[in-house]
Amino acid sequence: MTGLSALLLSGAEFKADPYPTYAHLRASAPVYCRVSRDRAAAMWFLTRYDDVAAALRADQLWVKDADATLTVAERSVRPAAPALYRLLTHHMLNTDGDAHARLRALVNKAFSARQVEQLEPRLRAIAHTLLDRVATRGAMDYIDDFALPFSIAVIAELLGIPSRDRHRFRAWSHILVSPSVDAARNERKTARLAQVMNDFVTYLQGIFAERRRTPQPDLITSLLEAEEAGDRLSTEELFSMILLLTVVGHETSVFLLANQTLTLLAHPQALAAIGADRGLRAPMIEEVIRYDGPVERATMRFAAEDITLHGANIHRGDAVSLVLASAHRDACAFDHADTYDLTRSGARHLGFGLGAHYCLGAPLARLEARVALDALLERLPNVQLAAPRDQLRWQTNPIVRGPKRLPLRWETR
Secondary structure (H helix, E strand, O other): OOOHHHOOOOOHHHHHOOHHHHHHHHHHOOEEEEEOOOOOOEEEEEOOHHHHHHHHHOOOOEEOOHHHHOOHHHHHOOOOOOHHHHHHHOOHHHOOHHHHHHHHHHHHHHOOHHHHHHOHHHHHHHHHHHHHHHOOOOEEEHHHHHHHHHHHHHHHHHHOOOHHHHHHHHHHHHHHHOOOOOHHHHHHHHHHHHHHHHHHHHHHHHHHHHHHHOOOOOHHHHHHHOOEOOEOOOHHHHHHHHHHHHHHHHHHHHHHHHHHHHHHHHOHHHHHHHHHOHHHHHHHHHHHHHHHOOEOOOOOEEEOOOEEEOOEEEOOOOEEEEOHHHHOOOOOOOOOOOOOOOOOOOOOOOOOOOHHHOOOOHHHHHHHHHHHHHHHHHHOOOOEEOOOHHHOOEOOOOOEOOEOOOEEEOOOO
């Protein structure tokens, strides 16, 4: 392992296996600072389980809204955010305190456990339809042929988006989550993003008008009707919330399904065990989220005040990344942390967060994982990885963890 000054926390080699680097940080620099090239900003990485869990709970100390770290004077000279930025970010993932509680209360009424449970028969039908298309081929890319269209279809079903329009959601998501690499590409992406957002808004305006005329048993209707103590979602909040559900919701689901499949194929004993005992499938999903979950780092926090942690001085306003993938391999929290063990007990994983920002979509994510797993084992019981694991290429987005492609093969009858 290289010294701290030479650590890389991005790139193809790092993303293929970030765990040795994170182990090095937990041991040598559990609060690790990276400074921007112009040295104008610092980003801190918290890598130990106890520190990450504490930060997730302390939502007044580690805030989601960077403006909440500013003084009144600092806010007065800060340029106003462009309308496009507000539309992208005015949702509960980026709010704190009363503002977050208000949005969550409104959305909770629409995103009920009952609605999620009612989706199960439809999710099973979607999964089997997708596998019908590939079963006789003997091979597929699990992501392109199953995980991605399945996750898009699920969120579309929940929202009430017609099946004919789901390819548009897939295209929008790809553009909205793809990181830019350099300044020139940033400019191009900004222009493309503006066009995509305009298309997105125009499309949703039409859907909103239809739902106001003729309400349907879907999430868009519920969000339009959501009310708490006379309060409703503003137009900006409504667009942001649907964008959050569309992009963040399905992207993490894709990689949960992919990592779940990849992990099981790499652990044939576990695969055989869940085939013989369906009761092991729920803990298997939880252990996948810990062992190689789809969210490598939690969405960004900011220090609300000056903080000293393990001798490191974090200043008010500094960006802080909570590294879930590292916390989940912390031997102080998990016995044999680098081992996949579907009978594991003890500390809970942090894949859905903790406290006020606990993931609203956790029940849906678990349902999707279970339905996808059941369908795969039922339809393709002899499935196996069609390429060596060390040849897989991994997503470069620092937030998510998952392969770009997952080639599978099986014997056809």
